[in-house]
Amino acid sequence: MKKSLIYLEPNNYQNSVDLLEVARQMYADDAYETYAVSFASCCREAEGLFDYLIEVLDQQIQNFDIINTTNVLEELQQVYQFDSILIPATHIGRMLAPRMAMRLHVGLVADVTAIKHTNGVLEMVRPAFSGKIMAGIVNRGRIPVMMSIRQNVFTYQLGESKNSLRIEYHPKPAEKSKIELLSISEKEKTNDIRDSEVLVSGGGGTMRYFRRLKLLADEMNSQVSASRRIVDSGIASRSIQVGQSGKTVAPRLYIALGIYGSLQHIEGLKNVESIISVNTNKHAPICSLSDIVVEGDAEEFIEKLVDKIKREKRICHENDG
Ligand SMILES: Cc1cc2nc3c(=O)[nH]c(=O)nc-3n(C[C@H](O)[C@H](O)[C@H](O)COP(=O)(O)OP(=O)(O)OC[C@H]3O[C@@H](n4cnc5c(N)ncnc54)[C@H](O)[C@@H]3O)c2cc1C
Secondary structure (H helix, E strand, C coil): CCEEEEEEHHHHHHHCCHHHHHHHCCCCCCCCCEEEECCCCCHCCCCCCCCCEEEECCCCCCCCCHHHHHHHHHHHHHHHHHHHEEEECHHHHHHHHHHHHHHHCCCCCCCCCEEEEECCCEEEEEEECCCCCCEECCCCCCCCCCEECCCCCCCCCCCCCCCCEEEEECCCCCCCCCCCCCCCCCCEEEEHHHHCCEEEEEHHHHHHHHHHHHHHHHHHEEEEEEEEHHCCCCCCCCCHHHHCCCCCCCCEEEEEEECCCCHHHHEEECCCCEEEEECCCCCCCHHCCCEEEECHHHHHHHHHHHHHHHHHHHHHHHHHH
């Protein structure tokens, strides 16, 4: 029976739970058990999802205290001998995963975006060389197999509820943390495209007038994203690229302006509720995935929609007044 440990990060609970899907894909043909480890109360929320819930009973260890967290995970590895350890590639996860790998003297595949089985061998896929290639990495070394997994890529579909067994784990006394928490302040609204409910996204068809997308995005209280064609042309920063070598997004509405819909772009769209695409070619692949297709020029579409939204807002304002 294979054993897979998933680190539940309290600030990124959903992304951590979604790693159950990674375990499912890894052990497609093998029997396996899932263990969640949590330092906070999110263990309770995971009830019914994992086979075992390990709750670490040490109130002193804070989420950002990577050294003590690593110490505890190392202890757990000695006790349970996991076959794999899966960590979400969040800010915290990106600090924790390499430290864990060093401690256990094993390799780490960071920022995994897909799992494959080639001739019965597990391949962990991740972007390499600034996303120019996708590298399939095989573990020929010791176990556990260690991965950090890119956010929003895998989605776990709820299955039958499990009879989760709770384990209260008392770790060795924590080292005195070298990090002192001075104050906590509310995070400012980020400009991360992954946080936006609506994305106005531009591709090769908007090359000449990409800046105009911001007019529409501002009216819709949303953010601008782009295909790689725009990013590689130096028009937009890589931080707003959607796709296999960019970011994986899950907005409620994705407006694809002048985007062809290559496989690598579509890979960045996960759980998008609705897609509107505007394209001069109604046979572009993105159109077949869209809820609404507008056949025509994206620049004209932007102008008309911005005018319409402004007009509607004015009418609402007058009625309110
Ligand atoms: C390893 C690898 C990783 C990659 N990763 C990514 C990635 O993360 N993200 C990504 O996007 N790509 C990625 N790519 C590139 C990808 O294969 C495509 O080349 C890219 O997505 C094309 O971008 P596009 O659809 O915007 O542009 P184009 O292919 O140029 O398509 C432009 C579209 O706009 C339409 N159009 C033209 N003029 C207008 C107009 N005036 N109004 C409306 N529509 C118009 C055209 O009909 C066409 O459908 C990757 C490629 C590789 C090999």
